[in-house]
Amino acid sequence: MKRMVDVSIPLGPVHPCWKEPARVKCETKGEYVVSAEVELGYMKKGIERIMRGRPWQEVMFLAERVCGICSVIHNMVFIEALEKVSDIPVPDRAALLRVVVNELDRIQSHILANFSYCYTIEHETLGMYLLDVREMVMDELERITGARVTCAYIIPGGVRFDLRNEDELRLRANLLAIEKEVTRYMRMFEHGPLIALRSKGIGVLTREAAREAYAVGPTARASGMPEIDRRLRHPTYQKLGFTPVSRDEGDNFARIMVRFQEVLASIGIIRTCLDQLPGGPIRGGGIPGAGEIAYSGEAPRGELSYFIRTDAAGRVLDISIQTPSIMNIEACCHYMLTGAASLADVSSTFVSADPCIACTER
């Protein structure tokens, strides 16, 4: 069958609104987008190939650099897989500190994603407000872990640094300020009439489509699938009584609102952790040994799975990583972009799914 297409418009790889290079080819009929296709391959570094045959001490730092935005969760999932393989116990205090740092990382990642969306729909003011809040979160991350982005905080059998009492007080004080600001900006986003025109009812991903495309993370939770949150299966989160956020609309607006609500939920989780934080050591003993395991955790963008096989010396013989963005990108181009009413909505819809090209291609 011959398809009638007016013009094929490529967006990217260097695009004013995207952080990373990707190419979206849109076949359009007037303003109507007939089909869209995402072309990747600008960031392929071959991290898994480098990792094979190396000791875990090196793989730990490589795993962190799979993705710079959500580096803590990559660190956490790899180390927890390693601990499961070789039965290394984790002290209670360290387990809760891991959750604190992981949730801080999730907060900054979600705020960055929402900044990108606001920037793409040309609401620069709200975007700048959000970036300002993000700096406060980065300060807290830096104070606890010692680095802003790639902090290598989590190590087998515990964490690297303890949370001092004065840092805990500062963290609590800053969490209050962050919560107040984020609530204010969430209200601005929720009630902004121009934001609603650019966001509501655009790029709709229905629950059925999300299920078919295996969408994960906030993208799926905005389509009414709260059960896919992997934090529900994590022992520490289960103890904290975690409930996932979800919405039913499935449009760009819902995806951004889910991220705002998750930021507030994460602040609640951090507070619960700090309340329950016991005394005691932050590092146990243990030597990584031989075994193989598939283990997954919830990254800011969705489910992240690691498969590792190690030998008795702690070398990683085989590793494969599945990152969340690849599913969301497919869901984005097959369900959200196809049939979009206007070409102007393509970049904002693409950004609202929060694609992370670096961890997609590795």
Next chain:
Amino acid sequence: MSLLQAIKNTVRSKSIHVSYVDVGSCNGCDIEVLACLAPRYDIEQYGIFVHNNPREADVLLVIGAFTPGWEEKLHVLWEKIPDPKAAIAIGNCPISGCLFDRPHTFVDAPVSKHIPIAAQVPGCPPRPTEILSAILAVAPVVFKDFEVRTR
């Protein structure tokens, strides 16, 4: 150099347009460049405008170790930037490949093999203030003795 050109160069070095290109990094340096836009660092108060359009840029920030996907494209991008221009390598990746430059990798570091690099900001990732001061240090040098070529 005419006086008019000298005045033009001085004025232009106070208003820099910046474009950034990610040639295969872990994203950590990208978000530090974005953090420069934040009101705390406020890159625009120094007269630097991050526009991300190579055809209007004066300074190109190159982020990441060089991947095969950019083999033919980075050079074309560099050609699109009008004279005078300078490229700054942000982070360890474009300088040495950082920890991606190992056996079995796909990357082809350093980036200076492919385009001329004027300044380097080491760090994994560098702080936003360091990125900011590197751009400010390069700005007066880019326009120093620039003259429009006449036919």
